[in-house]
Amino acid sequence: ELILNPHLKKIENAADLRDVDRFEQAVDRYRANLESRIGRIYAAAGLLQGLEGQLDWSPVILQLAHIGGYGELDYFILADESGENRIVKAGEIAEKTRHLPDNATQVEIFNEAISRLDQQGSASISGLLLSEGHGPLIYAAGRANWTTDKLPSIYIAVRRIDDTLIASLGERLGLTVNAMTHDESIKQREYYGVDLGQRSEDDTLYSLLRNDAGDVIVHMRFKTAPRAFDDEIFSPTIVAALIIATLSWAVVIVLMKRAVIYPIENLAQTMRRIRQSSNYQQKLNYKHNDELGKLVDEYNELLEHVANHTSKLEAYSYKDALTGIGNRRLFQERLDYLWKLASRRQLSLSAIVFDLDYFKQYNDRYGHDGGDHVLRQFSY
Incomplete structure (x- = not known):
């Protein structure tokens, strides 16, 4: 858990941010849908401008909004280039709520749309606006040059970004x-100690929707x-795992300790006694036929090999190679030992010396x- 959690959090955060991106893309698609409605408005108006002398334009202008898409919109603004002769037509949502913009809000939206159309130099645009009177809005606007002055050249479709729209886009x-x-x-992010784009303890993610x-x-x-x-270092799952x-x-x-450490310690003590006593005839005792048992068997073979070689070395060290009797080294060690023994017990020592005449x-x-x-015959 401790190793994987940072990696899992990165994966989770990437998935959360993809959800935010998906929502922003849904808003962009809604903007594009509003622009397409404006295209339908101007397509219909373009067909009608040739009938200028035969139509009463007053009711036709009010119905252009329905041609552009009446449903899921708050209202429409139709105006000339100056913005003085504005007509506001309620959409499906405003007809239910009776919530139409006041004159200041109409001017604010109109000026925003005209400014964007002038900047981009295109026939239609869409965008997001935080209106002082109506709050956050999605709008689409278009401009056309008619041969008649009876058709509005500016058309603006508006949808308020309220809980209903946000919930609808999220549900899709x-x-x-x-x-x-x-x-x-700000208050909730400070309470949970998270920044924008970070998941809080109650699995909530905070984000911002920005305009262009x-x-x-x-x-x-x-x-x-x-x-x-689990995202906590000492969560119940991790604590239980650590205890287990x-x-x-x-x-x-x-x-x-029982299967390895103690047997090794016992073997080490036996090896220490063998080394200190130089008694290589001893054997290591281990009853199990596992890997350590195989090692003990090899070591016992080594002890036997060392004992054999030690015996040979002792023979070479204390016996004359020609006659097989004790050499000067053995004589000196025996003399030292017997001299000390005789000194302690107040005894006398005797030495027999042989000599071969005419050798x-x-x-x-x-x-x-x-x-x-x-010499060999004499030594026997």
């Missing part, structure tokens, strides 16, 4: 989204799916082989 994407005020967003100029239009709150993993792991390792350590002449006459034969 399988998301739970709602709008909130600036102060609410980067201005904040709406503060949004996304209700995300519950987290599928600790107990498991304790059992493993106890078993290792040199015999050796010179019959050679070294003959002399060696005489």
Whole structure:
């Protein structure tokens, strides 16, 4: 958990941000839909301008809004280039709520649309606006040059970005989204200690909807799916896992001591006694036929090999190679030992010295082989 959590959080955050991007793309598609409605308005008006002398334009102008799409809109603004002769037509939503813009809001929206049309030099535009009178809006506007002055050249379709629209767009994407005020967003993010785009403890994500100029239009709150993993270092799952792991390792350590550590310590003590006593005839005792048992068997073979070689070395060290009797080294060690023993017990020591008469002449006459034969016979 401790190793995977940072990676899982990155994956989760990327998925959350994709949901925010999907919602922003849905808003962009809604803007494009409004622009397409304006296209239908001007297409219909273009067919009618040739009938200028035969039509009463007053009712026709009011019906142009319905041609552009009456449903899911708050209202429409039709005006000339000056904006003085404006007509506001309620859409499906405003007819239910009776919530039409006042004159100041109409001027604000008209000036925003004209400014964007002048900047982009296109026949139609769409955008987001935070209106002082009507709050956040999605709008689409178009401009046309008619041969008659009875048709409005400016057409603006407006939809307020309220909880209904946000919830509708979120529902189509399988998301739970709602709008909130600036102060609410700041307060809740400070309470949970998260920034924009970070999931809070209650699985909530806070984000901003901005217009093309980067201005904040709406503060949004996304209700995300519950987290599928523990994000706390000492969560119940991790604490339980640590306890189980600790107990498991304790059992493993106890078993290792009984099966490995203690036998090794016993073997080490035996090896130490062998080294100190130089008694290589001893053997290591281990009853199990596991890997350590195989090692013990090999070591016992080594001890036997060392004992054999030690015996040979001792023989070479204390016996004369020719006669097989004790050499000067053995004589010196025996003399030292007996001298000390005699000193402690107040005893006398005796030494017998043998001499071979005429050995040199015999050796010179019959050679070294003959002399060696005489020495061996004498030593027996």
